[in-house]
Amino acid sequence: GENVEQHPSTLSVQEGDSAVIKCTYSDSASNYFPWYKQELGKRPQLIIDIRSNVGEKKDQRIAVTLNKTAKHFSLHITETQPEDSAVYFCAASLRSSNTGKLIFGQGTTLQVKP
Amino acid sequence: DAGITQSPRHKVTETGTPVTLRCHQTENHRYMYWYRQDPGHGLRLIHYSYGVKDTDKGEVSDGYSVSRSKTEDFLLTLESATSSQTSVYFCAIGDNYYEQYFGPGTRLTVT
Numbered sequence: 001g002e003n004v005e006q007h008p009s010t011l012s013v014q015e016g017d018s019a020v021i022k023c024t025y026s027d028s029a030s031n032y033f034p035w036y037k038q039e040l041g042k043r044p045q046l047i048i049d050i051r052s053n054v055g056e057k058k059d060q061r062i063a064v065t066l067n068k069t070a071k072h073f074s075l076h077i078t079e080t081q082p083e084d085s086a087v088y089f090c091a092a093s094l095r096s097s098n099t100g101k102l103i104f105g106q107g108t109t110l111q112v113k114p
Numbered sequence: 115d116a117g118i119t120q121s122p123r124h125k126v127t128e129t130g131t132p133v134t135l136r137c138h139q140t141e142n143h144r145y146m147y148w149y150r151q152d153p154g155h156g157l158r159l160i161h162y163s164y165g166v167k168d169t170d171k172g173e174v175s176d177g178y179s180v181s182r183s184k185t186e187d188f189l190l191t192l193e194s195a196t197s198s199q200t201s202v203y204f205c206a207i208g209d210n211y212y213e214q215y216f217g218p219g220t221r222l223t224v225t
Contacts, residue, residue: 043219101147
């Protein structure tokens with residue numbers, strides 16, 4: 001079946017450094033790629049997304065890039081802060097019709113050390 | 115966040131008992147989803163709904179059923195709970211294509 005691979009599974013950075021999380025998807029028809037942040041004990045929250053007709057999208061300190069040819073996309077967080085510590089999930093839409101189904105990566109635990 | 119609620123938020127039940135989890139939304143969104151979250155597996159889709167009485171299976175649907183009789187409510191039933199169904203269950207809603215917003219989650223323990 002279709003899948004999304006996410007790397008690394010854990011990432012530790014110093015405050016102020018950049019963090020990059022990468023995902024690879026298998027469904028060539030995927031056209032929507034969201035990123036979710038989940039703090040401990042909380043719900044996943046949508047932080048940024050990108051559609052297949054765009055190569056890059058930025059929102060303050062976070063950005064997402066998409067390479068459709070290689071079928072991978074990445075989340076970039078600059079000037080990391082302790083409050084960025086969380087689990088981050090990538091996802092990709094499935095080709096199935098009119099259902100909005102997503103398939104999620106396994107998650108990356110980001111630790112930002114003060 | 116206030117637009118999606120889940121009940122109960124925590125539940126402990128015994129193996130073999132039926133369990134129903136409720137997701138309620140006030141956003142009038144068309145799509146509703148049930149996921150389970152387990153360590154090392156991310157979020158896996160159990161069932162989803164694309165309208166009232168329109169539901170379909172996700173990737174881990176065995177042992178689960180759903181119903182949606184009203185736009186605002188999506189029920190997940192574990193027909194006979196097993197220990198492997200101990201998990202955190204999240205409901206999500208969506209309106210436009212693909213954007214999904216999650217509820218607060220239900221932690222279910224099957225003993």
